[in-house]
Amino acid sequence: MDNFDKIAVIGGGSWATAIVKMLCENNSTIGWYMRSIYAVEHIKRNKHNPNYLSSAELHPEQLDLSNDINEIVGKYDVLIFAVPSAFLNSELEKLNESLENKVIFSAIKGIVPETGLIVGEHFHQLYNISYENIGVIAGPCHAEEVAMERLSYLTIACQDEKKAKALSKKIKGRYIKTKVSDDIFGTEYSAMLKNIYAIAAGIAHGLGYGDNFQSVLMSNAIREMKRYIKKVHRMKRNINNSAYLGDLLVTGYSVFSRNRMFGNMIGKGYTVKSAMLEMNMVAEGYYATKSAYKINQENGAKTPIIDAVYEVLYEKKEAKDVFEKLTNMLD
Amino acid sequence: MDNFDKIAVIGGGSWATAIVKMLCENNSTIGWYMRSIYAVEHIKRNKHNPNYLSSAELHPEQLDLSNDINEIVGKYDVLIFAVPSAFLNSELEKLNESLENKVIFSAIKGIVPETGLIVGEHFHQLYNISYENIGVIAGPCHAEEVAMERLSYLTIACQDEKKAKALSKKIKGRYIKTKVSDDIFGTEYSAMLKNIYAIAAGIAHGLGYGDNFQSVLMSNAIREMKRYIKKVHRMKRNINNSAYLGDLLVTGYSVFSRNRMFGNMIGKGYTVKSAMLEMNMVAEGYYATKSAYKINQENGAKTPIIDAVYEVLYEKKEAKDVFEKLTNMLD
Structure with a gap:
């Protein structure tokens, strides 16, 4: 799966919103799941996330928004998870759609409390995702500065370098520079x-x-x-x-x-x-x-x-x- | 020369004052040269440096103060230089006393503008001091936090480890921890x-x-x-x-x-x-x-x-x- 045309972001917080903003610079459509239907409707109407990183202007015409995680996971090939680690497990429990053949990037900075694993290990051990299909989006990056379009550097890691490069290309832009790495752990x-x-x-x-x-x-x-x-x-x-x-x-x-x-x-x-x-x-x-x-x-x-x-x-x-x-x- | 009982500080600025303060915790007498006779007199009378790090209380009864660099250099064996690098050369030009057999520690963070050398190299090349007798006092350390007695760590470097250890012993105390190194360059x-x-x-x-x-x-x-x-x-x-x-x-x-x-x-x-x-x-x-x-x-x-x-x-x-x-x- 080297088709990085169908990318979705899972999560409605500040970091998820920042990643959506970056992706919209280079991609015509981005899938975006968040729990709150109120936030989904607000973004469609007002072009801003009501709760997080509200200063960032969003482009609803580029966003395929949904509060149904299965709808988004079903439609997209590359899934960027950016929910707080404490909520990852409860989100994943909602899944009926298979994660087989998906490429999963973690933008989560933490341990999954229920398993004590980092996110990559969690997907590998519990969902049988091969490490070749697991990646990490690493900072240093305050979401707030992405909203202000201040220059930031991200590291995109995947053991399959092609995938790291492919996502890197989709993310870098005017105010984002990227570096590729194979060190997901x-x-x-x-x-x-x-x-x-x-x-x-x-x-x-x-x-x-x-x-x-x-x-x-x-x-x-x-x-x-x-x-x-x-x-x-x-x-x-x-x-x-x-x-x-x-x-x-x-x-x-x-x-x-x-x-x-x-x-x-x-x-x-x-x-x-x-x-x-x-x-x-x-x-x-x-x-x-x-x-x-x-x-x-x-x-x-x-x-x-x-x-x-x-x-x-x-x-x-x-x-x-x-x-x-x-x-x-x-x- | 392993006698670290006769230590003097050369310089009257913030960092020099901070070093004097540290040394006074462990040593009965410290030599201290500064250019300004006004500052010398002020410290003797008022227990504070009038111009730099004025908040630090000093102990004049422990200080052998002089505005004559030759007097201080003549009397003391270990000389800690803490003048701004831009003034080092003009201070050294006043010297009639020999630096032979002195141990020189640099607490100066910079290049001597006239020679383009770091302080250790300057003493070595112009004053023929052997590298075994040259040391460095390195931070990280804002002088202001020494005045407040906030915990700080210094690195004392000398290629002759005995000398680094000897000075380290004289400097460490309640709010100063030290580490010894042989990397003067x-x-x-x-x-x-x-x-x-x-x-x-x-x-x-x-x-x-x-x-x-x-x-x-x-x-x-x-x-x-x-x-x-x-x-x-x-x-x-x-x-x-x-x-x-x-x-x-x-x-x-x-x-x-x-x-x-x-x-x-x-x-x-x-x-x-x-x-x-x-x-x-x-x-x-x-x-x-x-x-x-x-x-x-x-x-x-x-x-x-x-x-x-x-x-x-x-x-x-x-x-x-x-x-x-x-x-x-x-x-």
């Missing part, structure tokens, strides 16, 4: 891990650590990420490429990152539960921390930062004490 | 290069590029820095250690960095000259850009970011055009 794991490091950055900030420490934390985080991913999937990769280091930085230094905000509240003394209630959502890094920690129990990479975040979030240890211990393990 | 060159990348980050911001691009720029900058330093002095080093990557990040992401500010004004349309006049100072990265570019003309590392900054600062090319070209060379 590294790009997806690092996209997941960076949310944990963003929580760590937030906790440190909340505890009163400054910019000097933040830079040391990020410098240790990228080394930790390299060790972690090497255990998961050993291959030649430059961890300082934008898909890994760039993605870590855009999140770890962002004051808008929900993961960083969540960490910040905990550093300032909120309990995990009250921080979640206050934010009215669960930061993806919260699940990622548990899964990443468990996976690494077997792999045994040295991961002092992930361990520290795990202790704070899941073992109810005092952030202040845990981070004081952590500072002695960094350099 | 890499730490000093990277401290110099990061100022160029901070100018680049400023230019990009001034031109309207956003956070997505900034993270790509930093991810490319660290790879470029690795290539550059490898040509200058090839050895085994992890470019993601705090002295390299951390130092790049603390400067490249700092809105207080004078280099970034200088770049930002140029991105917004100021000429180089008017930006300097407006800032009432010359950003160190301005000199660094010229030297780094010239050095690399011989070494031939691929350095699109340094080249771009050079073209803007020294060839009067339009920042907008130069950066548009640059965006196609990054990934």
Whole structure:
């Protein structure tokens, strides 16, 4: 299946909306599934997603919108999943249509909570999709800046390089540059891990650590990420490429990152539960921390930062004490 | 000379003041030279440097202050130079005292404009100091956060590891952690290069590029820095250690960095000259850009970011055009 003319996006959030916007630059029709029929109707009428990335102007005449996931999956060959990882499983449970012969790209940055797998592994193990038909769209990329058409770089990964190149061609444009990679595991794991490091950055900030420490934390985080991913999937990769280091930085230094905000509240003394209630959502890094920690129990990479975040979030240890211990393990 | 009991700091700026503050935590007496007799007297009377890092409380009873560089150089064995690189040469010209048998640590982040050399090379070539007696104090470290006693990590480098360890012991303390290294060339060159990348980050911001691009720029900058330093002095080093990557990040992401500010004004349309006049100072990265570019003309590392900054600062090319070209060379 090298026909990349029939592409659909699954999901109605900010990142899904940003990807639709990019695709509309190069493609006459894009399939788009989202749960809310209200949002579907609103977009058709008003050319804007009412709930997410509302500033982006959309082109309904190019959009094949539906709130029926089976309709969209049935009609399209290339499916870009961009729902929050916590909702992926419940969306997939609605499927009657087969995923056989589909090419699946994950634009999801996280772990599927029900299986503890990254999205690519989830599709491979539960839906029998071959790794040749699984790809990843990786940042560094805030959706908000895509809405503003600010120059952004994406990495499109697939073990079948032809498919990575084909999607890359469909996505790049005036304000999007793309790079092709064959590292679907590294790009997806690092996209997941960076949310944990963003929580760590937030906790440190909340505890009163400054910019000097933040830079040391990020410098240790990228080394930790390299060790972690090497255990998961050993291959030649430059961890300082934008898909890994760039993605870590855009999140770890962002004051808008929900993961960083969540960490910040905990550093300032909120309990995990009250921080979640206050934010009215669960930061993806919260699940990622548990899964990443468990996976690494077997792999045994040295991961002092992930361990520290795990202790704070899941073992109810005092952030202040845990981070004081952590500072002695960094350099 | 392994006697690290007689340490003096040369310089009266923010970073010199921060180093004096750190040293006073572990040492009974610290020699301290600064040009201004007014500042010397003010510190003795008021326990604060009147001009730089004024918030830091100093302990005059521990300080052997003088505005005579020969007096301080004559009395002390270990000399930490922390004057701006642009003033180093004129300070050294005042010397009658010999530097023979002194251990010289550079806390200067830049190129000596008159010779185009980094500080260690300058002392080696012009003052015949052996590399075993030359060291570097590297960040990532904003002096302002030392004043606030916020946890910071320094790297102390010397090819004679004993000396690096000896100074490290004298510097580390409640809010300072240290790491020892033998890479005096890499730490000093990277401290110099990061100022160029901070100018680049400023230019990009001034031109309207956003956070997505900034993270790509930093991810490319660290790879470029690795290539550059490898040509200058090839050895085994992890470019993601705090002295390299951390130092790049603390400067490249700092809105207080004078280099970034200088770049930002140029991105917004100021000429180089008017930006300097407006800032009432010359950003160190301005000199660094010229030297780094010239050095690399011989070494031939691929350095699109340094080249771009050079073209803007020294060839009067339009920042907008130069950066548009640059965006196609990054990934």
